Amino acid sequence: MAPEPLTIYRADCPSRPILDQLISKWSMLVLQVLDEPKRFNTIKRQLDGITQRVLTETLRKLERSGMVTRRVLETSPIGVEYALTPMGQSLKMVFSSLYDWTVTNMSDIETTQQAYDLQR
Amino acid sequence: MAPEPLTIYRADCPSRPILDQLISKWSMLVLQVLDEPKRFNTIKRQLDGITQRVLTETLRKLERSGMVTRRVLETSPIGVEYALTPMGQSLKMVFSSLYDWTVTNMSDIETTQQAYDLQR
DNA sequence: GGGAAAAGTGCGTTATTGATACTAGGTATT
DNA sequence: AATACCTAGTATCAATAACGCACTTTTCCC
Numbered sequence: 001m002a003p004e005p006l007t008i009y010r011a012d013c014p015s016r017p018i019l020d021q022l023i024s025k026w027s028m029l030v031l032q033v034l035d036e037p038k039r040f041n042t043i044k045r046q047l048d049g050i051t052q053r054v055l056t057e058t059l060r061k062l063e064r065s066g067m068v069t070r071r072v073l074e075t076s077p078i079g080v081e082y083a084l085t086p087m088g089q090s091l092k093m094v095f096s097s098l099y100d101w102t103v104t105n106m107s108d109i110e111t112t113q114q115a116y117d118l119q120r
Numbered sequence: 121m122a123p124e125p126l127t128i129y130r131a132d133c134p135s136r137p138i139l140d141q142l143i144s145k146w147s148m149l150v151l152q153v154l155d156e157p158k159r160f161n162t163i164k165r166q167l168d169g170i171t172q173r174v175l176t177e178t179l180r181k182l183e184r185s186g187m188v189t190r191r192v193l194e195t196s197p198i199g200v201e202y203a204l205t206p207m208g209q210s211l212k213m214v215f216s217s218l219y220d221w222t223v224t225n226m227s228d229i230e231t232t233q234q235a236y237d238l239q240r
Numbered sequence: 241g242g243g244a245a246a247a248g249t250g251c252g253t254t255a256t257t258g259a260t261a262c263t264a265g266g267t268a269t270t
Numbered sequence: 271a272a273t274a275c276c277t278a279g280t281a282t283c284a285a286t287a288a289c290g291c292a293c294t295t296t297t298c299c300c
Contacts, residue, residue, distance in 0.1 A: 009153070009168060010169075015226050018222055019148065025140055029129050032128075045127060046128045046129065047127075052248065053248090054288075054289070087228065091221065094217050095218075097217060098218060101210065106134045106135050116183070161277070173279090173281095176280085195277090198278075
């Protein structure tokens with residue numbers, strides 16, 4: 001007999017809320033863009049389709065979790081610069097593999113999805 | 121002068137919907153659990169806290185995208201077995217790094233979040 | 241003074257998650 | 271034979287999160 005299948009991934013593991021907060025399309029893309037410190041609107045311009053609202057929220061979450069730092073620049077119209085922390089850098093590397101995987105496989109996935117949708 | 125910051129990540133890239141559909145806590149955990157073909161309730165038992173509703177939806181999405189296969193077993197009470205496809209295997213490997221990163225860093229992240237919340 | 245860029249905030253709607261309950265066929269229990 | 275439980279789901283409703291769009295405020299340029 002096979003051994004009893006036991007619970008492996010516990011509901012109260014601290015990784016659960018972290019996965020919920022950090023693992024998202026926009027978190028991924030923001031980190032990808034932050035190869036060097038960049039200002040709010042620079043990031044926004046490079047991430048086609050993101051709104052200010054969503055970018056602000058995403059940056060707050062990343063800041064709260066220690067992935068990016070937020071620094072106010074005393075420039076003429078005041079500026080805010082976001083930069084990766086070391087922990088943010090390490091997450092960016094992991095996200096990079098995921099992004100690369102997605103780009104590598106996206107046409108296969110699209111084809112598979114269309115076939116699935118055809119047969120109901 | 122630095123070169124003009126151009127749009128890097130286009131909104132109409134096919135990776136966008138795929139990231140939205142596949143990148144989630146539950147997709148990750150389901151793939152982690154599927155080291156071998158498993159039945160619906162076995163998966164459910166091993167993923168503490170997932171509801172039938174969410175597990176069904178997650179498995180459907182993974183099936184639609186070609187990450188898992190669904191096979192009906194002609195057993196006494198009918199059974200359904202889910203298994204990774206080769207593409208699912210490759211995604212599981214990428215997800216594994218992300219999961220490992222999260223577990224490695226979760227206590228640091230919790231501490232950082234608590235400090236952030238304290239200073240408003 | 242008009243217009244634009246900076247970095248947001250507010251509000252209202254939609255979409256997704258989640259909890260809870262229910263279904264239906266079969267089996268083991270008493 | 272009735273009860274209870276396992277199988278793999280649906281259905282329904284409430285709570286939460288995401289998103290779109292408009293608005294703000296300060297400063298600069300013309």
